[in-house]
Amino acid sequence: MQRLSSSQADFDARLKALLAFETAQDPAVDAAVAAICDDVKARGDAAVVEYTNRFDRMSVADMAALTLSREQLQAAHDRLPAHVREALEAAAERVRRYHEKQLAHSWSYEDEDGTLLGQQVTPLDRVGIYVPGGKAAYPSSVLMNALPAKVAGVGEIIMVVPTPNGEQNDLVLAAAYIAGVDKVFTCGGAQAVAALAYGTESVPQVDKITGPGNAYVAAAKRRVFGVVGIDMVAGPSEILVICDGDTDPDWIAMDLFSQAEHDEIAQAILLCPSADYIARVEASIEKLLPAMPRRAIIEASLGNRGALIEVSDLDEACAISNYIAPEHLELSVAQPEAWLDKLRHAGAIFMGRFTSESLGDYCAGPNHVLPTSRTARFASPLGVYDFQKRSSLIRVSHAGAQKLGKIASVLAHGEGLTAHARAAELRLDQAGD
Numbered sequence: 001m002q003r004l005s006s007s008q009a010d011f012d013a014r015l016k017a018l019l020a021f022e023t024a025q026d027p028a029v030d031a032a033v034a035a036i037c038d039d040v041k042a043r044g045d046a047a048v049v050e051y052t053n054r055f056d057r058m059s060v061a062d063m064a065a066l067t068l069s070r071e072q073l074q075a076a077h078d079r080l081p082a083h084v085r086e087a088l089e090a091a092a093e094r095v096r097r098y099h100e101k102q103l104a105h106s107w108s109y110e111d112e113d114g115t116l117l118g119q120q121v122t123p124l125d126r127v128g129i130y131v132p133g134g135k136a137a138y139p140s141s142v143l144m145n146a147l148p149a150k151v152a153g154v155g156e157i158i159m160v161v162p163t164p165n166g167e168q169n170d171l172v173l174a175a176a177y178i179a180g181v182d183k184v185f186t187c188g189g190a191q192a193v194a195a196l197a198y199g200t201e202s203v204p205q206v207d208k209i210t211g212p213g214n215a216y217v218a219a220a221k222r223r224v225f226g227v228v229g230i231d232m233v234a235g236p237s238e239i240l241v242i243c244d245g246d247t248d249p250d251w252i253a254m255d256l257f258s259q260a261e262h263d264e265i266a267q268a269i270l271l272c273p274s275a276d277y278i279a280r281v282e283a284s285i286e287k288l289l290p291a292m293p294r295r296a297i298i299e300a301s302l303g304n305r306g307a308l309i310e311v312s313d314l315d316e317a318c319a320i321s322n323y324i325a326p327e328h329l330e331l332s333v334a335q336p337e338a339w340l341d342k343l344r345h346a347g348a349i350f351m352g353r354f355t356s357e358s359l360g361d362y363c364a365g366p367n368h369v370l371p372t373s374r375t376a377r378f379a380s381p382l383g384v385y386d387f388q389k390r391s392s393l394i395r396v397s398h399a400g401a402q403k404l405g406k407i408a409s410v411l412a413h414g415e416g417l418t419a420h421a422r423a424a425e426l427r428l429d430q431a432g433d
């Protein structure tokens with residue numbers, strides 16, 4: 001794992017190189033995804049079945065073999081050991097309660113002349129949620145996508161999830177049951193995204209696709225955007241820890257592992273003003289790594305894209321963190337609140353030594369689908385607002401038409417758009433004079 005110091009002359013260049021992430025824009029991935037999407041658009045179910053058999057090492061004959069009903073989801077739910085079912089239900093309850101706070105409502109007001117202005121808020125009719133499943137199964141991602149959609153009042157939720165080698169995961173299916181998913185297709189990658197975007201004989205066309213995934217999923221979402229809405233183009237998981245040097249180094253090492261274990265290209269970074277503490281975290285990493293079941297992935301991720309960075313003080317740590325704009329920011333310091341107003345860009349901020357990022361992944365309540373790859377500079381967590389849309393409301397009164405008509409007439413003539421001007425002028429009281 002790289003050790004860097006903000007005092008190095010070439011630190012800015014090194015940091016930039018560390019953050020560079022090209023996979024989602026890899027021309028080879030884009031070309032492969034374009035071919036898959038076009039094929040699914042042209043051949044529908046048959047293409048989805050072929051790509052699923054190829055990429056997920058399966059041998060199904062038709063789309064029926066990739067379709068799960070609510071009854072099959074319920075059966076998976078009922079098969080779970082009670083303590084597992086209870087944990088899933090407890091997480092779902094907390095996530096639902098948090099997201100209920102985000103529900104936006106229609107609003108309007110009236111001008112003094114009786115003109116009404118406002119916004120009507122409506123849920124989307126049908127959404128597709130992508131649940132990743134190539135390298136790990138993610139029941140928590142089912143909850144994080146489906147529950148905000150449910151809270152928003154979305155009419156129908158269609159889920160896609162790959163099942164490599166045909167192995168279905170009961171926790172994933174049970175989570176879909178608990179969250180109220182209507183239909184599940186066990187396919188993934190670009191072919192699943194294309195099926196949702198264009199519709200096939202079996203997969204209904206959706207209005208928006210949400211959810212994270214690998215480079216193929218990200219490229220496919222970018223490609224179908226416009227035909228359908230998307231939430232964001234997600235990259236690999238990231239964690240940035242700012243530590244004052246007083247947290248148990250084993251805790252910090254494990255927090256870095258927790259995101260590194262997602263993917264060889266995940267990113268885990270520590271910022272700390274104490275070189276001595278960084279050395280202790282390094283020792284913890286060496287001590288703890290051999291026992292980790294996903295050691296190879298963690299090792300690759302920390303080696304490829306991880307870093308332990310010595311900074312001059314916590315103020316500088318905040319400034320560097322703002323530049324990195326991480327998906328997850330752990331503020332493992334004595335007084336986390338004191339630093340909040342210095343932190344402007346992060347998908348989620350985990351405050352204090354007891355707040356491990358992993359609690360947010362599963363059950364704290366906030367969404368774990370977050371902006372990655374520096375997009376927290378302009379993007380927000382997945383939320384109920386992603387499943388609602390707004391229509392402007394305008395009802396102009398007779399008196400309002402007199403006032404607005406004159407203004408619009410002047411501006412329309414200024415643009416040389418006479419029909420616009422006349423439409424406003426015809427409604428003026430003196431129009432016929």
Ligand SMILES: NC(=O)c1ccc[n+]([C@@H]2O[C@H](COP(=O)([O-])OP(=O)(O)OC[C@H]3O[C@@H](n4cnc5c(N)ncnc54)[C@H](O)[C@@H]3O)[C@@H](O)[C@H]2O)c1
Pocket residue numbers: 032055056131132133134135136138141162187188189190191212213214215216217234235236237262263266368369370
């Ligand atoms: N942001 C979040 O909330 C969140 C949550 C969970 C996981 N993640 C991230 O999502 C990603 C999940 O990736 P994953 O790979 O495990 O699962 P995935 O479901 O995103 O991708 C698996 C699919 O990729 C396709 N694929 C694989 N190789 C291909 C190839 N050579 N050509 C064409 N298609 C191919 C296959 O169709 C396969 O079904 C990880 O980076 C993980 O960190 C993010």
Ligand SMILES: N[C@H](CO)Cc1c[nH]c[nH+]1
Pocket residue numbers: 138140141236237238259327361368369
């Ligand atoms: N950390 C992931 C988002 O980057 C979400 C997740 C799901 N399960 C475990 N973690």
Ligand SMILES: [Zn+2]
Pocket residue numbers: 237258259262361
């Ligand atoms: Zn995670």
